Amino acid sequence: MGAFLVKDIMLLLRDRSELLVLLAMPFLLIAILGFSLRGIFSGDLEALEMDVAFVTLDDEAQAVEAIQNEIDAMGIPQADAEALKQAAAAISPQTMLVSLLESENLDGLIPLQNMEQAQAAEGLEEETVDAVITIPDGFTEAALRNMLFGSGDGTELQMLAADLTSPQAEVLNSILEEFVGTVNFEAAISRLAGGETVTGAEVAGGVETITARPPISSFQYYTIGMAVMFVLFVGSTIASQANLEQKQMVFDRILLSDRPPLLYLGSKALAASLIVLVQLILLFDLSSLIFRTFSADSWSFWFGVAIISVVLAAAVGCLAALMTSLTLRLQSDAVPSIFSGGVIALMAFLGGSFMPMGGTPEILQTIGNWTPNGAAMSAYFSWLLEPEAGNLAGPLTRIGITALLFLLVALAVFPKKGEVL
Amino acid sequence: MLDTDKLTKKFKDTVAVDNVTISLRQGESVGLLGPNGAGKSTAIAMISTLMKPTSGDVRLHGKSVLKNNGAMRAILVVVPQKIALYEELSAYENLKFFGRIYGLTGKKLEGQIQYVLELVGLSDRQKELVKNYSGGMQRRVNLAAAMMHEPEVLIMDEPTVGIDPQSRNHLLETIRKLNREQGMTVLYTSHYMEEVEKLCDRVYIMDHGKVIASGTKEELKGILSEEETVWIEFDKSYPKLFEKLGQIEGIQHAVTDEHSLKLIIPKGARVLGTLFHEAERYGAQIINVNVQTPTLEDVFLRLTGRKLRD
Known part of the structure; x- marks a missing residue:
């Protein structure tokens, strides 16, 4: 196998255009994306600052009174009725939302200006405000009814933004969704727990849990995102080489040498794995050196990164073997061409190389998690946020399973000893 | 030594090789002459065990090699029409790779590399990348790579297509030397009549997938x-x-x-x-x-x- 391996690596080292794709391109993208999106990922929250108009169409006092009257009419024991009435007066979903938006966690990024509906619409039109949050009529009553009685569909908020696709609008939208979801969820929990009501502090705590993690910087995100994406190109590079060997009849020469054909396939997988490892080492090291991406200098941190990288490299090796088998079987370069021309971009998107997949449909997230690159991203991020071995088990198992599948199909498709194509 | 028996290859409705029966005796040089598309390359692919025939048989010393091709592959080598080399590697690196996959190592490998480079006259340019060679030089390395494991049977498929006269003469002289001096059995296909006349003792003429005439050069000319x-x-x-x-x-x-x-x-x-x-x-x-x-x-x-x- 040594002869095959040395040959494959020498061929790659002499192919400057491939080296450019495998090393220079991801590094360039890390630089561009890392700089341009640094505000969103790094906790440098100034980039998210926006002026928000706060419009209330809801009469909170009237809603509390209506709910309290309803409690009186329920005919429940006096003590219970009093407790529920106090809870209705204390919860105040509107106050919870304002507290959340003005909380220390958001560092004053979303200054709220109370406005009338028409004034807010005018402000949005004239771009003096970036977004409008509207508390619709019946908001408090719906929230209280959902929390205390478990009836109705829960709360809803309205958000209008000058540019709904801007990162700021997306962040605000996700905060509001989180709030609504938390309120409705906490309501359900409180009912299951025996009717105890939630407090503002608990809700804020829920949000705090999300923001309390050490933030991932844009350079960290895109170093990992681009690295796991560009390692996939090694698979198509290796398969393209196999296609060239077949076209130039070098593969015939190899077959006539009567070496076990699996040696050839094994060398392709091993060469791909080794190249991926070198690629990852260079990308992580260069990014750390130039952009100070990974400040963690402990051996244990890098050991974890190395473990993930080795598993990912093995998976790409199996992928390269699969593509080599298909290429030889189909006697065409269609497989590496389609893979490098579209499938890699799709896998990168699903795996989250370009942007976090949190807001996408669950089915896409599930598929992404089962791609080797997506699972590797999860593993790297888990390790970066919380370097505990247990966190790696899930993603590494997923990578292992997909790698095994690739390998089994590759072996099934590859021509056997003595077989001719 | 090597015989085919009614060798036939069909691709859907096209019969590429039609009942071809040829034989090679040890140490002789046999030409397979025919125009492009006559079926020579397909016949060679079947003889060399790289393609399964639709019907017919290929025998080495009387034994069929269709099911067990190891014996055939151990003694035979094909110099294909294409330059079956890695262009980004040097002649030396190519020969080293092909030598190693045939199990050569150490001094034997090094010795064989230098021997075949001398045989094709490229010892002094062995470190240059194949892509920088002329077409003729690439053809010579193509032959050298085939010689790495000292085969007994050399099958050449149009080895002189598109090369300059000097390289062509060098190549033909090398093949003649291998046949006459080292007793290597040669099956040489070409559509260049003068090459076959110069190199081969016997000739099979193919057209439209069939052998339409065979014999020594004199016997064939006797037709006229x-x-x-x-x-x-x-x-x-x-x-x-x-x-x-x-x-x-x-x-x-x-x-x-x-x-x-x-x-x-x-x-x-x-x-x-x-x-x-x-x-x-x-x-x-x-x-x-x-x-x-x-x-x-x-x-x-x-x-x-x-x-x-x-």
């Missing part, structure tokens, strides 16, 4: 023992005259080639007077007339009515 070839060169092309001459009574086959005309006529036929008369009538100037001994090209023309390189 009752005929002779007249070659006439004109100052320029005269299509109408050439057509008219081809229809003269007694002329069996006529083939034009730019300014010249080749005619196969029965021995002793008196047609030259008529030829000159017609040429004069068309105002054509004859530059050269030559009555030739038949070549294998003429044999092919006689058998198929076409030129080898049509």
Whole structure:
């Protein structure tokens, strides 16, 4: 196998255009994306600052009174009725939302200006405000009814933004969704727990849990995102080489040498794995050196990164073997061409190389998690946020399973000893 | 030593090789002559165990190699029509790779690399990348790579296509040396008649997938023992005259080639007077007339009515 391996690596080292794709391109993208999106990922929250108009169409006092009257009419024991009435007066979903938006966690990024509906619409039109949050009529009553009685569909908020696709609008939208979801969820929990009501502090705590993690910087995100994406190109590079060997009849020469054909396939997988490892080492090291991406200098941190990288490299090796088998079987370069021309971009998107997949449909997230690159991203991020071995088990198992599948199909498709194509 | 028995290969409705039976004796040099598309490369692929025949058999020392091709692959090598080398590697690196996959290591590997490089005359340029070589030099390395494991049978598929005369002569001399001095059995396919005439003891002529004639060069030329070839060169092309001459009574086959005309006529036929008369009538100037001994090209023309390189 040594002869095959040395040959494959020498061929790659002499192919400057491939080296450019495998090393220079991801590094360039890390630089561009890392700089341009640094505000969103790094906790440098100034980039998210926006002026928000706060419009209330809801009469909170009237809603509390209506709910309290309803409690009186329920005919429940006096003590219970009093407790529920106090809870209705204390919860105040509107106050919870304002507290959340003005909380220390958001560092004053979303200054709220109370406005009338028409004034807010005018402000949005004239771009003096970036977004409008509207508390619709019946908001408090719906929230209280959902929390205390478990009836109705829960709360809803309205958000209008000058540019709904801007990162700021997306962040605000996700905060509001989180709030609504938390309120409705906490309501359900409180009912299951025996009717105890939630407090503002608990809700804020829920949000705090999300923001309390050490933030991932844009350079960290895109170093990992681009690295796991560009390692996939090694698979198509290796398969393209196999296609060239077949076209130039070098593969015939190899077959006539009567070496076990699996040696050839094994060398392709091993060469791909080794190249991926070198690629990852260079990308992580260069990014750390130039952009100070990974400040963690402990051996244990890098050991974890190395473990993930080795598993990912093995998976790409199996992928390269699969593509080599298909290429030889189909006697065409269609497989590496389609893979490098579209499938890699799709896998990168699903795996989250370009942007976090949190807001996408669950089915896409599930598929992404089962791609080797997506699972590797999860593993790297888990390790970066919380370097505990247990966190790696899930993603590494997923990578292992997909790698095994690739390998089994590759072996099934590859021509056997003595077989001719 | 090596025989095929009614070897046939069909691709859907096309019969690429049709009941081809050929044999090679140890140490002889056999030519497989035929135009492009005659089925030579397909026949070679089946003989070398790289392609399964639709029917028929390939035997080495009387034993079929279709199910167990190891014995055949151990002694045989194919020099393909394409440059089956890694262009981004040097000649030396290519030879080292092919030597290693045949199990050569250490001094034996190094010795064999230097031997084959000397054989093809590229010792002094062994470190250059193959992509920087001329077409002829690449062909020589192509042969050298095949020689790495000292095969007994050398099958060459149009090895001189597209190379300069000097490299072509070098290659032909090398093959002749391997055959005459080292006793290597050679199966040489080409559509260049003169190469086959120069190198081979026996010849099979293929056309449309079939062997249409076989024998020694003399036996094949004997097909034309009752005929002779007249070659006439004109100052320029005269299509109408050439057509008219081809229809003269007694002329069996006529083939034009730019300014010249080749005619196969029965021995002793008196047609030259008529030829000159017609040429004069068309105002054509004859530059050269030559009555030739038949070549294998003429044999092919006689058998198929076409030129080898049509």
